[in-house]
Amino acid sequence: MGTKFPNWLQTQTKLDTLDVSNNEISDLIPQWLTNLSNLDFLSASQNRIRGKLPNIPSTLNLLDFSSNLLEGSISKNYSGVSILNLSKNKLSGTISVLCTNSSILYHYDLSNNFFAGEIPDCLGKVYGLNCLNLANNNLFGEIPSSIGQLNFMVSLHLRSNMFYGEFPVSLNNCTSLAILDLGNNSLTGCIPTWIGERLKLLKILCLDSNDLKGSIPINICQLHSIQIIDLSSNHISGSIPTCLNSLMTKIDEVLLPNLTAFGNSERKYGIEDSFNEDLFDSEWLIWKGIKVEYGKDLKFMKLIDLSSNKLVGEIPVEITDLHMLNSLNLSRNKLTGSIPDKIGEMSSLENLDLSNNQLSRAIPMSLASISFLAHLDLSNNNLYGCIPLGTQLQGFSEAYQGNPKLRWPPLPTKCHRSEPGNAPQQGRIDEIEDDEHWIIWDFDFFVSMALGFILGFWGVSGTLILKRSWRHSYFQFLEDKKEKLSTAIVIYGAKLKRGMGAR
Structure with missing residues (x-):
């Protein structure tokens, strides 16, 4: 459509649906939008539209200005919108407009802006709030207890703000929650035991990068529908619960409620499909050592991250029953003992990080049977013996650093058959060592034969050629x-x- 906002649209006074998203528009947002008095659905997301938020017609039910360069604050003019997405802009001010909503509010996404202040206590009075995303702003204070009155809440994102205080007890009333992300704040206290008892529909639980302490409650194993648990970078102590194998037994897709449930079942020329794409939940996850934002692919993720805590004891063998798990990160703890021999049964693992612990003994041979393993880190432990033979395992050049007693490629040290801890893989090691010795002997034999031929043949023939009398x-x-x-x-x-x- 070009870089300019299409001005001819201002003459279309009967428009009820307008979608100009993802068009590379870099113009100022027009103020004449308020003249489109019949407008019900409006999307101008995924552009580079500048300026302050315009006045909007009171008829708007769904509005999406996400992923632009808009500035300024939100006015009360937006209070009638039921589904509002202003994420990924440069908006500032407070979010008090949440409390002035005069209609049923379903979805509010103000993430990735510069909003400041506290969450207003009156937020709990907003009837029907289904999804609230305030992540990546400058909000602070305690999470108000009134948030527990949002009985229809399915998705709550408060990540990367400056919230403090203990875990809000009132959230135990939000029994419909499927996604709870309070990561990267300054929350204190313990992980409450009622999470597993009350929030049984949880699919995503992110409490990482806070100041939580205490142990992992056993009740968390009641989250049979969970797909992602991230408790990393806290002060959690104790051992890893042996009951984790009961997780992920009821896996379903992580999706927000369909827009047809938001009071308007009439399809709007495909606009609902477009908004369903934009309103799909997203999460920031550590994947293969890199922090990545996952959107539509989130439904395929099965992840447990307990890294950077104070966990002790052994890795429970029961965790190997999580055959659908894609990523397991237990790094930077104080875990001891060995890597479970049945680790190879976790056939879906793509990412395994057990680095910076106190693990000992040999690497289980079954690890070589994980076909999709793309990232492995066992560095800085006390592992010893031979690295199991497998094309993938020999490709992780830095995965074994800090284990001076480990042997075999890709490390330069040689694996000896008599070395302790190699019994489970000894037969294969013997075979490789015999092959290696045959190759070395075969090479020496042919070199000696070649030298003998040269010396013998030319020692006799050379003298006969050069000396006539001889x-x-x-x-x-x-x-x-x-x-x-x-x-x-x-x-x-x-x-x-x-x-x-x-x-």
Whole structure:
């Protein structure tokens, strides 16, 4: 459509649906939008539209200005919108407009802006609030207890703000929650036991990068529908619950409620499909050592991240029953013991990080059977013995650093069959060592044979060629030997004939 906002649209006074998203528009947002008095659905997302938020017609039910360069604050003029997405802009001010909404509010996404202040206590009075995303702003204070009155809440994102205080107890009333993300704040206290008892529909639980302490409650194992648990970068102590194998037994897709449930079942020329794409939940996850934002692919993720805590004890063997798990990160703890022998049964693992612990013994041979493993980090432990043979495992050049007793490629140290801890893989090691010795012997043999031929052949032939007297003597010697041999054969033949004739 070009870089300018299409001005001819201002004459279309009967428009009820307008979608100009993802058109590379870099113009100022027009103020004449308020003249489109019949407008019900409006999307101008995924552009580079500048300026302050315009006044909008009171008829608007769904508005999406996300992923632009808009500035300023939100006015009360926006209070009638039921589904509002202003994420990924440069908006500022407070979010008090949440409390002035005069209609049923379903979805509010103000994430990735510069909003400041506290969450207004009156937020709990907003009837029907289904999804609230205030992540990546400058909000602060305690999370108000009134938020527990949002009984229809399905998705709550408060990540990357400056919230403090203990985990809000009132959230135990939000029994419809599927996504709870309070990560990267300054929350204190313990992880409440009622999470597993009350929030049984949770699919995503992110409490990472806070100041939480205490142990992981056993009740968390009641989250049978969970797909993502991120408790990393806290002060959590104790051992890893052995009951984690009961997680992820009821996996379903992570999706927000369909827009047809928001009071308007009539389809708007495909606009609902477009908004469903934009309103799909997203999460920032550590994947293969890199922080990545996942959107539509979030439904495929099955992840447990307990890294950077104070966990002790052994890795429970029961965790290997999570056959659908894509990523397991237990790094930067104080775990001891060995890597479970059944680790290879986690056939869906793509990312495994057990680095910076106190793990010992040999690497289980079954690890080599994980076909999709793309990132492995076992560095800075006390592992020893031979690295199991497998094309993938030999490709992780930095995964074994800080384990001085580990042997075999890709490390430069050689694996010996008599080394302790190699019994589970000894047969294969012997075979490889025998092959290696045969290759070395075979190479030495052919080198010796080549040198012997060169020295023998040219030692004799070279002197005969260069020295005439030796050459004549040599051939005379051969001629004499030939004559003697021929004479001996003739004499022996004659005697043999006479002997046979006598008989």
